[in-house]
Amino acid sequence: MGTGLREGNASKQKDDPSIVVIKDNNALVIHALDEAAERLGLHIGQPLANARAMCPDLRVFDADTVADAKTLSDIADWCDRFTPLVALDPPHGLFLDITGCAHLFGGEAALLQTLVRALGRQGFAVSAAIAGTSVCARTLTRQTTGTIVADGGEAAAISRFPVSALGAGEAITTGLRRAGLKTIGDVASREPHEITARFGARFSTLLAHALGQGDAPINPRKPLPDYIVEKRFAEPIATDTMIAMTLSRLADTLIASMEKQGKGARRLEAAFFRTDGAVRAIMVETGRPVTQGKVIDRLFRERLDALADPLDPGFGFDMVRLSASRTEIVVQEQRDLDAHVHDNDELSALIDRIAARIGGKRVVVHLPQDTHIPECAVLAAPAQHHLAAAMQAEWPARTESEPPLRPLRLFDRPEPVAVPFATVPDGPPHQFTWRRVQHAVVRVEGPERIAMEWWRQDGRQLTRDYFRIEDAEGLRFWIFRDGLYEGECFDDDGKPVPPGWYVHGLFA
């Protein structure tokens, strides 16, 4: 069962016709209009100049399609309270799949009435209908509001509507009218193959769906969560303690229902529905499936504490929903005698808490990569997802009885240094200036030549000669010359230029 829904801003001033214009092919045309303007005979798509000629005292506004889309998406958020399956039907429509949800609101008629009234209170003009297929419901909303069509009654319900209600596009609508098919009933009375031959398979499919023969699936905005628990309040709640208490109770309920199927939550979303229609959703992720209510409770507390723009209850929340959008089967692990597994559990719980507060991308573990290029040799990956992999990663073994060959601190972008001259053309520098300080070179090791990966490089990259250098103070640098001397570096005229020098890292 689908609910088609159309919204538009209810006009406050009934007498003054208002229109919204948008630029189309370098001409301003009407994008939307109110009832007063419609009564004057204006229509969507009409050029503004024509409209002004018909009615000089028009109130004209510029269209803001981005804001329109945002409003529609906000309304869709609000509609989440009726069903988790809400699909956008731009520019003005929404589909709600209310299969199995209507009884929670006292039946289809009551649901429709609640929805239309609540949206009307928020200042929207709503046209809604319930039908067996989404296309049929949408067709109904274009002509009437508040219709509920029982299964099998679709064809009868829409047969007397004009063909424009199908929303098949200007060309087809005009074509149908020219063929003398004024209403949907007229079109339906023709043989399907005639319609297909004249107007295409797409239109005949649309017609079939509108008549209740088969249905196009709607495209919900969010995937259906695996588990949903929610709490509605007759009296909106606004205090932090009440919110925390509600969340913790919801977490217990959620855990109880997941436990029956041996599942644990990996991603949780709490949605707070404000009385004025605003919806705030907050998400937390965990590294391993959560099976305890108090863990969920704590994660959300951390998240709510650290929000940059805190949860604003306004006049209160009338509904709080907790959903587990990703769940996994919980594998019960045998505890080691040395409590090793327990330690890992605690570590991942700590990582989850930190990630909930400061963001999952800010807690990382490191995975070795199979490359010689120093800046690519290590990959930082979010710890929540890669902790186990990082714990078992194989790092290249270090050479025994050698001093460190790689620096302890590595610059993300190598920093250029000024080198007045090198000992021999492709030798190490005698002195260099880095960050406006001159360093005299005392000890040098190298060069260690690292060639770039020709099998994957896009542009031409230069071979690097790395030197390990100690200066007079005992500071140790990892310096490289970018390019072979007189071999790789040329200016625009093709003449060789001296290659540049860079500090890439610092040794302990």
Add this chain to the structure above:
Amino acid sequence: MSGARISALATLRGQIERIETAEVVHQRDRVALGHGEVDSALKGGLARAVIHEVFCEGRQGTAATGFVSGLAGRVTARKPLLWVRQDFSEIETGALSMSGLAELGLDPRRVVMVRAADVESALRTSADALACDALGAVVLELWGETRQFDLVASRKLTLAAQGSGVTGLLLRMAAQPLPSTAETRWMLRAAHSPPGVAWSAWGAPRFDVELLRNRHGPCGRWIMEWKCDECQFSEPSTYPQPVAAAPAHRPDPAVLQRRRTG
């Protein structure tokens, strides 16, 4: 002396005794660093379950990082290490490189890095982490002077560390030492490689270490060397390269030398 005064004194003495024994019990958990004089100054080694501070000038940041990594390697004992750092310090001194850490003989698999955006979140994260006994150590890396890290913050960290037994290591680069509740406070500088032929190879990392504050022992200044193979500190060696005779079945040292530098 009046009886009341005597009894008051006795009570106080009893309290002091209890505090001291408690500390003794607590302080038994120490890890030897490997450097004889430093270990004796520290009464056997670096204490666990407390906070240690390492300061350095801006330019000496990497030496201090090496020293802190060494301390962390000693105290973690195969447990995970949480390294919390500010975004800003990465720009100033470069990011901690896991390859470099592996070259020091430490295990990069057990390092979890937290990139905190600012000092407040770094402090809060480390206080949280210090309370988690699954960790071996928590390193908090801060760049520059910060108002946020005051006595209260320091006390919070110390209490969290005492409760869980996790060691806290503070790496304060480009900052001046201020009063805090740290067990020890160090000032780090890079030390020269041992004298040798100019333009020849250097050896293991060496630190010029000054112990500025030690709650339970004397202070001092030493040269410490990090032995990457043994994973511990030691007295500075005289020669930059190991001088033990190479085993007969290995290639000639000269060949090794050429291969490494070539």
